[in-house]
Amino acid sequence: MTYTDLIFDLYGTLVDIHTEESAEVWEKTALYFGFYGARCTGAELKRAFEREMAARQAKAGQSYECFPDIPFEQVMDALFRKKGICTEGLGQNAAQLFRIASMEHLRLYPHVLEALAALRAKGFRLWLLSNAQRVFTAYELRYLGLGEQFDGIYLSSDYNCRKPDRKFFAALLDEQKLDPARCLMIGNDRETDIAGAVNAGLATLYLHTGLTPPDQEPADPARTPGKAPADCRRYEYEGDDWAALTALLCRL
Incomplete structure (x- = not known):
């Protein structure tokens, strides 16, 4: 297995949410x-x-x-x-x-819980690294059944910095003694999740979902896991089909 650790963004990657601060x-x-x-x-x-x-x-x-x-x-x-x-x-x-x-609304994308269970069974360690406020997100994780799914949960408000800042990635990597070369960051925002992870030395999987900022490009099909070159470290995937995506991740 090339990667030992999968690092997930939350909103727009695992969770579909819509808020309106009217x-x-x-x-x-x-x-x-x-x-x-x-x-x-x-x-x-x-x-x-x-x-x-x-x-x-x-x-x-x-x-x-x-x-x-x-x-x-x-x-x-x-x-x-x-x-x-x-x-x-x-x-x-x-x-x-x-x-x-x-x-x-607040809901998981389809098959997220099954996906996390399957990835853990495959031997991956699972981490959450989210630009999020603990005062909201800790309760939302519990409500969605995600609170116990990760080996560790890192929320930006606890660290006073957020993605793409390298310091936030370093908080996870240093505290857990993770090897960046064996970590894959999965997120739906090129500018925060992906650019920040690249700067921290991580491999990346960009998901183009309904919550990706509208000015960002769709996923490149040539970089889909399973189709990308063997030495690829910048994967991309179109959509939020976690059932299909899990099968692809398990082959990395």
């Missing part, structure tokens, strides 16, 4: 703020959130990071504190309310 979502979140005495309109809350997030991202970028990832709930906590409300847990609750209110 004015109505901000109004509902503002109502929650108002329940605790921090009255504001949805538009006011949105502007305050964007200012606070931008300030924290700028500070992080200036000090150590090109691609900072600021925990969402910390920003919500800061907004409560600026209104004089210091009750513990309100930021987390507001963040989760915002996420649920914005979510139109």
Whole structure:
């Protein structure tokens, strides 16, 4: 087996999700703020959130990071504190309310659980490396039945940086003592998952799915696993058919 470790992106790779951060979502979140005495309109809350997030991202970028990832709930906590409300847990609750209110659907792509089980049975170790907020994603993983499917879960908000930053890839590679030459990164975004993995020395499998950014090119059929040259380290696959894809991966 050429590869021993498979590293997965989450949203758009294993999970189909659609969120809409509409004015109505901000109004509902503002109502929650108002329940605790921090009255504001949805538009006011949105502007305050964007200012606070931008300030924290700028500070992080200036000090150590090109691609900072600021925990969402910390920003919500800061907004409560600026209104004089210091009750513990309100930021987390507001963040989760915002996420649920914005979510139109959340579901696994077909055959994902069967695919992960088959790949593990084949002998691969499985890792999750996702640009994601723990305050949302930890619960979504549990809801989807993914929480116990990986040897380790790495979420960008825990590391204050995100793909494509090499530091986020290094967190996994260094902590788990993985050999980059034997790791395959699987993701649906050329600019974050794939470019970042290449920079970290990993082989890659680009999935062109319905959640791939619309400006990115479809998969090159000549790079499909099983059709690509034997020395290929930059695979590509069109779609989210995990039943077919698993059979191809098991032959790598």
